[in-house]
Amino acid sequence: MTVNETRKILDSVKDLDEKVNSIIDSLEFYKEKSKKITATYKSICVQEGGTSDTVAECAAKIVDLQHALSEVWDEYINHRDYIEALVNELSNPEQRYLLKSKYLHYKKWTDIQESMSDFFEKEYSEAYIRGKLHSECLKNLAKSIQKCKNDTKDIKR
Numbered sequence: 001m002t003v004n005e006t007r008k009i010l011d012s013v014k015d016l017d018e019k020v021n022s023i024i025d026s027l028e029f030y031k032e033k034s035k036k037i038t039a040t041y042k043s044i045c046v047q048e049g050g051t052s053d054t055v056a057e058c059a060a061k062i063v064d065l066q067h068a069l070s071e072v073w074d075e076y077i078n079h080r081d082y083i084e085a086l087v088n089e090l091s092n093p094e095q096r097y098l099l100k101s102k103y104l105h106y107k108k109w110t111d112i113q114e115s116m117s118d119f120f121e122k123e124y125s126e127a128y129i130r131g132k133l134h135s136e137c138l139k140n141l142a143k144s145i146q147k148c149k150n151d152t153k154d155i156k157r
Contacts, residue, residue: 001149003135006142010103013083016076017106023072027065034058080104089144094120095137098129 037054087099097116101107107115113126124133 001142001146003138003142006138006145009145010083010099010141013076013080013103014106016072016079019072020069020076023065023069027062027069030058030062030065034062086141086144086148089148090137090140092136092140094133095140098133099137099141102134 034055037058084100084104087096087104090096090099094116097119098112101112101115102109109126109130113124113129116122116129117124
């Protein structure tokens with residue numbers, strides 16, 4: 001497991017979070033739209049209904065989005081739990097704190113620097129956190145992931 005692969009795994013949590021939020025936004029749009037739909041009558045023919053299918057189409061879209069949200073939400077939660085479990089395996093509390101802040105809470109580097117300085121009662125520079133500490137975190141997490149994969153292979157044998 002490389003550091004770049006590890007970072008992609010960490011970044012994928014936010015990607016899934018954005019996917020969830022996108023579906024929620026679409027769902028809210030269609031729910032609002034459904035409240036504004038009024039029946040429009042067509043000329044009534046023997047073989048046609050009298051109203052358009054706009055309400056049914058909107059309802060179907062809402063149902064589809066709810067199913068999609070359920071699937072993506074489950075994927076997001078499972079992936080987030082997996083990442084959190086991997087991060088919790090790290091022995092260094094500073095590294096755990098940094099990775100959770102950055103990749104599970106989506107904090108900015110300046111916010112991480114401030115909160116780490118307060119939490120650990122130690123002064124950190126943003127450059128140190130972004131550079132050396134973050135690099136060490138990714139390397140150690142990559143090792144942990146690789147170990148987990150190797151352990152899984154051993155169990156399957």
